[in-house]
Amino acid sequence: MNKSEIAKQLLGFMRAHKNQFVLSILLAILGVASGMIPYFAIARIMLYLLEGIREMSIYAFWCMMVLLGFSLKIIFANLSTAVSHTATFYTLKEIRMQIIDKLSRVPMGYILDQSSGSFKDTIVDRVESMEPILAHLVPEMTSNLFVPVCMLVYLFVLDWRMALLSLVTLPIGFFCYMGMAKNYEERFSGLIKRVKKMNTTVVEYVNGIEVIKAFNQSANSYERYSDSVKDNADYAVGWMKDTQLFMSMSNTIWPSVWIAILPVGGILYKAGILSAPVFLTVMILSLGIVGPILAAIKFTDSVAQLGTIIGAVCSLLSAPEMKRPSIQTDIQDLTIKFQDVSFSYDENVEEPVLSHVNLIFRPNTMTAIVGPSGSGKSTITKLITGFWEVTSGKITLGGKDIRQMPLSQLTSYVSYVSQDNYLFDVSVRENIRMGRLTATDDEVEEAAKKCGCHDFIVELEHGYETVVGSAGGHLSGGERQRVAIARAMLKNAPIVIFDEATAYLDPENESLVQDAISNLVRGKMLIMVAHRLYTVTGADQLVVVNDGRIEATGTHEELLEVCPLYKQMWMAHIGSRDEGGADRCLPH
Numbered sequence: 001m002n003k004s005e006i007a008k009q010l011l012g013f014m015r016a017h018k019n020q021f022v023l024s025i026l027l028a029i030l031g032v033a034s035g036m037i038p039y040f041a042i043a044r045i046m047l048y049l050l051e052g053i054r055e056m057s058i059y060a061f062w063c064m065m066v067l068l069g070f071s072l073k074i075i076f077a078n079l080s081t082a083v084s085h086t087a088t089f090y091t092l093k094e095i096r097m098q099i100i101d102k103l104s105r106v107p108m109g110y111i112l113d114q115s116s117g118s119f120k121d122t123i124v125d126r127v128e129s130m131e132p133i134l135a136h137l138v139p140e141m142t143s144n145l146f147v148p149v150c151m152l153v154y155l156f157v158l159d160w161r162m163a164l165l166s167l168v169t170l171p172i173g174f175f176c177y178m179g180m181a182k183n184y185e186e187r188f189s190g191l192i193k194r195v196k197k198m199n200t201t202v203v204e205y206v207n208g209i210e211v212i213k214a215f216n217q218s219a220n221s222y223e224r225y226s227d228s229v230k231d232n233a234d235y236a237v238g239w240m241k242d243t244q245l246f247m248s249m250s251n252t253i254w255p256s257v258w259i260a261i262l263p264v265g266g267i268l269y270k271a272g273i274l275s276a277p278v279f280l281t282v283m284i285l286s287l288g289i290v291g292p293i294l295a296a297i298k299f300t301d302s303v304a305q306l307g308t309i310i311g312a313v314c315s316l317l318s319a320p321e322m323k324r325p326s327i328q329t330d331i332q333d334l335t336i337k338f339q340d341v342s343f344s345y346d347e348n349v350e351e352p353v354l355s356h357v358n359l360i361f362r363p364n365t366m367t368a369i370v371g372p373s374g375s376g377k378s379t380i381t382k383l384i385t386g387f388w389e390v391t392s393g394k395i396t397l398g399g400k401d402i403r404q405m406p407l408s409q410l411t412s413y414v415s416y417v418s419q420d421n422y423l424f425d426v427s428v429r430e431n432i433r434m435g436r437l438t439a440t441d442d443e444v445e446e447a448a449k450k451c452g453c454h455d456f457i458v459e460l461e462h463g464y465e466t467v468v469g470s471a472g473g474h475l476s477g478g479e480r481q482r483v484a485i486a487r488a489m490l491k492n493a494p495i496v497i498f499d500e501a502t503a504y505l506d507p508e509n510e511s512l513v514q515d516a517i518s519n520l521v522r523g524k525m526l527i528m529v530a531h532r533l534y535t536v537t538g539a540d541q542l543v544v545v546n547d548g549r550i551e552a553t554g555t556h557e558e559l560l561e562v563c564p565l566y567k568q569m570w571m572a573h574i575g576s577r578d579e580g581g582a583d584r585c586l587p588h
């Protein structure tokens with residue numbers, strides 16, 4: 001992104017709070033202007049002293065002006081900062097909402113290709129680091145440039161030669177500053193890259209802590225983190241070393257305004273060309289001009305930082321979206337058809353995960369998808385839910401290509417319980433309520449009762465209000481799964497997809513949940529990915545998937561007759577099962 005695009009994007013983000021930003025600029029200008037009053041007042045006092053005036057009331061008045069100037073400066077600066085911080089916080093909120101909204105529209109692959117640490121880095125850390133920059137840059141840079149320029153005009157009116165002399169250190173200091181700022185954006189991007197790496201490794205470390213400890217990998221894994229921390233520190237120190245000299249020079253040269261004013265002013269005064277009052281006024285006011293100009297120049301660092309951050313935000317916001325219409329479409333019924341569907345997670349991989357799949361899922365029927373591990377069973381369900389888009393062929397729902405309907409319409413038809421059973425770090429009640437945000441407490445509890453999780457929930461420390469911990473970490477695998485099923489029940493969508501949804505359940509709870517599922521799916525379409533074949537022998541249709549292709553479809557009995565792979569799976573399955581409970585199947 002070039003600079004003008006970045007500026008355009010930034011202004012776009014700020015537009016909703018334009019008035020507040022303008023107000024903060026005006027207040028900041030008043031603050032800097034007030035800060036100039038003491039310099040004028042001290043110049044006046046010096047002149048009166050030179051003139052030998054002894055009237056104390058005059059001095060008292062100008063001392064009051066000094067005090068007033070300082071007080072107003074602080075008041076206006078604080079007001080300006082408060083207004084600009086408020087506007088900035090809301091601007092950042094909007095940027096974050098836009099990113100999160102965007103993530104719901106990009107293909108799953110885009111999200112999975114990047115680490116969660118890198119998303120956190122951009123959405124939380126990078127956007128947060130815009131706050132001090134944006135809140136101070138907008139009012140302070142403007143005011144710090146505007147007021148000294150007015151003062152300079154005044155100095156030029158007093159004596160143009162002295163006014164020019166008061167600016168002599170600016171270009172020299174600026175030259176040194178440019179040495180420091182050279183390649184700033186590039187270096188700052190390098191720093192961000194390293195911070196992102198640190199974020200990624202620490203998130204990875206925390207997420208994988210169980211595996212790391214179980215395999216006694218702590219030292220190795222810590223090394224990955226410590227390497228990234230060291231790399232970050234080395235980079236920052238290297239950057240500092242390269243720029244230290246330029247920074248010290250510019251910081252020394254810039255404020256030394258009297259270096260030219262004093263000798264040249266002295267000569268001009270001696271030659272009778274310059275009056276003492278003008279000489280004194282220029283000396284004092286020049287001190288007041290350089291400070292704000294320096295402050296404004298130093299914001300150029302912040303502008304460069306902002307450019308890099310906005311670039312990162314915009315690259316997220318411009319990620320390719322799944323193209324979906326925004327207007328709901330009418331569908332005939334809820335029949336799902338796969339028509340010659342092929343699919344690859346990665347376009348560059350030659351062998352597709354699904355090849356030429358043709359399938360029909362009819363309303364009010366139960367379909368079980370079975371097959372060896374890695375054959376593509378879950379992938380079929382993920383295509384139905386719209387997480388991914390087919391590579392070729394099409395999937396229709398009620399006769400309409402699912403790509404021709406808004407994602408929200410598609411997901412409103414489907415309740416999906418995945419293998420992950422992700423629970424959010426909120427109460428159990430809120431986790432279940434995510435199935436339907438408008439559900440009452442009674443409805444939440446009813447759903448929990450139906451899938452056999454009410455009893456263990458009421459025994460938790462705070463019952464339904466117990467916070468289940470990040471990713472549901474405080475519940476057992478089976479408990480998490482039942483809560484996830486309750487959430488799907490509450491959604492009450494006409495198509496229910498269970499991806500190995502009963503894998504974690506013990507026989508007693510499995511029986512409870514299967515009864516509940518049977519109640520829930522009555523009159524609905526159930527699509528179930530199943531490993532344990534005995535649970536799905538009653539299904540209306542079994543789909544045998546093998547290596548991304550449909551090997552056969554039919555009822556349990558039909559498949560035993562015609563599909564050797566299914567027969568083999570069934571024999572292996574019943575051979576491996578304990579005798580008790582072998583006949584428990586999911587009725588529909």
Ligand SMILES: Nc1ncnc2c1ncn2[C@@H]1O[C@H](COP(=O)(O)OP(=O)(O)OP(=O)(O)O)[C@@H](O)[C@H]1O
Binds near residue numbers: 112371373379380
């Ligand atoms: N997000 C992904 N990115 C790339 N490849 C993937 C992804 N998810 C699954 N795969 C691959 O696609 C293939 C099919 O996976 P899928 O999960 O659909 O199989 P499955 O039959 O459900 O397996 P299982 O029974 O073990 O859960 C596998 O080779 C898997 O490695």
